[in-house]
Amino acid sequence: MIGQVPEIRIAQTQSPSASGSPSQEAPRPTGSVPESEIRKFLLSRGNSAVADRGFQWLMVLCAFSIFGIVVLIATELIRQSQEAWHAFGLKFFFKADIDPSTNLPWYWDPVNGHFSALPFVYGTLVTSLMALVLAVPLAVGVAIFLTEMCPKSLRGGLAFVTELLAAIPSVIYGLWAIFILVPILRQYVNPGLNKALGWTGFFTDTNPTGLGYFASSVILAIMILPIISSLTREVMSAVPHSQREAVLALGATRWEMIRTGVLRNARIGIVGAIILGLGRALGETMAVQMVIGNTPEISRSLLANGTSMAAVIASEYAEAANDLHRSALTEIGLALFIVTIIVNTLARLLVWAVTRGAPARAH
Numbered sequence: 001m002i003g004q005v006p007e008i009r010i011a012q013t014q015s016p017s018a019s020g021s022p023s024q025e026a027p028r029p030t031g032s033v034p035e036s037e038i039r040k041f042l043l044s045r046g047n048s049a050v051a052d053r054g055f056q057w058l059m060v061l062c063a064f065s066i067f068g069i070v071v072l073i074a075t076e077l078i079r080q081s082q083e084a085w086h087a088f089g090l091k092f093f094f095k096a097d098i099d100p101s102t103n104l105p106w107y108w109d110p111v112n113g114h115f116s117a118l119p120f121v122y123g124t125l126v127t128s129l130m131a132l133v134l135a136v137p138l139a140v141g142v143a144i145f146l147t148e149m150c151p152k153s154l155r156g157g158l159a160f161v162t163e164l165l166a167a168i169p170s171v172i173y174g175l176w177a178i179f180i181l182v183p184i185l186r187q188y189v190n191p192g193l194n195k196a197l198g199w200t201g202f203f204t205d206t207n208p209t210g211l212g213y214f215a216s217s218v219i220l221a222i223m224i225l226p227i228i229s230s231l232t233r234e235v236m237s238a239v240p241h242s243q244r245e246a247v248l249a250l251g252a253t254r255w256e257m258i259r260t261g262v263l264r265n266a267r268i269g270i271v272g273a274i275i276l277g278l279g280r281a282l283g284e285t286m287a288v289q290m291v292i293g294n295t296p297e298i299s300r301s302l303l304a305n306g307t308s309m310a311a312v313i314a315s316e317y318a319e320a321a322n323d324l325h326r327s328a329l330t331e332i333g334l335a336l337f338i339v340t341i342i343v344n345t346l347a348r349l350l351v352w353a354v355t356r357g358a359p360a361r362a363h
Helices: 037-044 049-080 082-093 118-149 152-167 170-200 213-237 241-249 254-263 267-283 286-291 309-319 323-355
Strands: none
Touching: 049 082, 049 323, 082 323, 118 152, 118 213, 118 254, 118 267, 118 309, 118 323, 152 213, 170 213, 170 286, 213 267, 213 286, 241 254, 267 309, 267 323, 286 309, 309 323
8 A cells, every 4th residue: 555654673683681781771679769868867857947047147157256356356455555545645656755864865664654666666667668678579589480480390399388488487487587597697797788888877787696677677578478479479370371472472582471461460469469468577576576686776777776566565565564564565566456457458459459350270
């Protein structure tokens, strides 16, 4: 009959098991599937709305506890510094009197109740800024090498060693400075600086101990080096590779590519890293206290003894002569607390302005 479709039959000539195929038909479950322990727990605990809401509030409490701690610290510092604030006011930080008996500047005399934080502010600024001068070129150089020039086989190890410096306690840096750094400065570096730059007045060597602003600046530079270096490396890694390729395609050398394609795009983040290092240098205590000399005076020479805001708190608070002395030290701590928060906030904002939206990459 025309239009009738013939029936097609496929004869199975060999069973799958006989063909040598490794696949076998999976055995069908004969009974119901047993419930897992997780499913039993989820079915037994009932409604989860209360637990979810409690977990959410617990996490919110953990997050806002950080702000609570900061507020508690600030409140206690303000309360403990009230006596010095009412006695000296704002001039406590910038004004110094003349000692009538010696006609010399009169800054810090706990026995007679005369307090001025000017030498501590001066020492903190001098040591911190000099530490930046010493640390920033080296830190940026380390970051450039690790990001742009280092072989991949060495990159991880060098980055780990660089960041390991940040984990060393400051008291270890202080001990190393006393036994190694200060003798080297006293015997070789300070005489050379005095001979070459003593005419400027900033490197007049009248201090035979080797302690002072310069020794503190060198140890601070070593301590802030890993912070600046690691953050600079992260910021440079966030620069798109298309920027590098575009500059190289125009015929630039490697240095020109780094200068115009990488450093120029990452400059705001690098500035943020430097400011963050400054925040660490401003608040460093033990290492500075061990090598700065602890002399509450202001000297033009960077090789002279001095002190800093953190160092005077660490060295005198436990043995304060009276309540006014303790309140003055607390006021110095309050000023250091405020300056550190402002500096770190500004640095974080600058780093965030550069790295926002950049994917996390390992280089």
